[in-house]
Amino acid sequence: MAAAAAAESPLIYPEAAGLSCFPDSVLLHILSFLPVKDLVRSRRVSTRWRRLVLDKTLWKDVDLTPYKINSKILWHLLRRYMSGSLRSLRVRGCLHSAKKPDLLTPALSHALGQRCPGLRCLKLREADLRRLSYADLPPSLKRLELHHCEICLAWFCMPAGPAASLPQLEHLVLYHVPALTNGDLEEVCMCNQLRTLVLSGTYRLTDHGVRLALHYLGRVERLTLQSCNLTEGALRVLASHAGALRHLDLVGFHLLTDVGLSYLTPLKTLESLGLEQCCQLSSQGVAAACAALPGLRRLNLDGIRFRDQGISKIRDSLPDCVVTNAVLDSPARPLTLCVTSG
Template identity: 45%
Template sequence: MAAAAEVSILPDSVLMQVLALLPPWDRLRAAGVCRRWRRLALDRTVWRHVDLSQRRLSSGALWHLLRRHLQPGLRSLRARGSLLSGSRQRLLSPALLAALRKRCPQLHCLGLAETDLRRVPYESIPASLTVLELRHCELPSAWFRHTASTPGALQHLLVHHVPAFSDQHLLAVCSQHRLKTLSLRGTYRLTEPGLQRVAPFLQELQHLELQGCGAGDATMGSVGRHMKQLRVLEIGACPVSNMGLGALKTLQHLETLCLDLSEKLSAGAVIVLCQALPQLRDLRLVGGCLETEVMDQIRVGLSHCSFSHSPQHPA
């Protein structure tokens, strides 16, 4: 009773901030507490950001949320389908996305996990999006082809463990959008020639992550030539050697560098690279076995930036 009384004296603005942090289903439960909580829990500001990715969602459940609770002011939506569960049910359809575009014209971030998109044309994706996140999804071969004559609004693309994502997909999205963030993990179909081909289209890129794809020394050369606005660079599980690192000295705006250590990379080459990057403030090394003497050598040689080493990459 005392705890309930303490909550009841909170101002509406504070309580709404608390409700906005809850999962959507908990917000709906809170709406049943009393009239005040119902008014606050269903307020449109509480529903600006909706994360449904903690549970597998059916198409019917998403339709219900769209019609009853998603507001015109919705800014970000994340949802999880049932692709990895063996179910044949599809989370999204062109009709559902059309309704989402109409009801939520301010949607700028869409995150999809375990979603089968093979029957969803790319043109169905809301044109208002600036952020698209795909995790463990299936794509058709012709996706990312933008039919409009003007560049798309998409600026930030995350593709993690999407087995169908290929050089053709990457070329389509990079040539038709002015990307600022590109995060690729577990995209094993990508090849080094494909990555080199798209580099000239990524001159405005500020954050690049390449984990477990075909990026090697030739790709690093293309990064150094074309992506000189990079602020953050993360490279892991890629066949990059000391020679490839040397090509990154042109990234004079780089502030954060994260590298997976391997047999091909030496601590000396890392130090030489980082000393050539005047804006570098954060160096993170992952994997490998660094002796205390080597770590001290790195810290002394890179006194202008912070340094950390972890035995394995975070999940």
């Protein structure tokens, strides 16, 4: 009888037994530091720990990016642990594996939206989303991030129109999502009042796409463009329509010249400007353009080596602005360097 009772009782580890004197609030705080895999395993320690692991406070912000997840595993976690308390979810798929199993299916995405109506942030990494549509995502999302994900062409273009979009979406971050098209950008900007837009490695995006989306960018406050197929002409039309822009990063804009930089002078609300690895700029051109931006407080010139102490001249001309230039300030940091004429 005693042996049977012992077999049915939860496994008690000596280390866990030493924590039994702490109140639930302290144990919950300790458990909050555990990765999801260890958190799930800890429910086997005791009956009390099983109850604590199911506490909603531990499942508000779930980070699954340390693991390669497929839809089967995500279904299990959703049914057993996730509920209305979930606010943010970060997941890494199996895009680079041989079989490429689905991360999110339409049924799973709909169940996620129904079971977790408070979900505000969804970050997907290395996921194959070609069987999923933009309209299938939980409608409660305010922030959507896709990193190295595969989507089908016209993924954001929905036949059902704006009613099928994410009505609360304000922040869209796309890193290396090569299938994004000009029509996608127009559709997502038209259907959502975006405040943050990050586009990196979206080589199909051209000046035409920027012009299509222009009239819907009036609320954008933070914009990042990196490795996009854009010219200085796109910056000119952007500056004339993005009147609320406060943070602008142009990373690796190798064709940007002093003339193109001057197109940004209408952005009087701009507070920070990133020009990392914009190799064609001169110190005179940077100083002149930035002097016309009265609200500018941070200027990033990393990766540009100016001649004749050009960086010192820029700093002297912008006394109220913090100017960083990693070529001089942090020589140990690996960067792609370029030398300008000024």
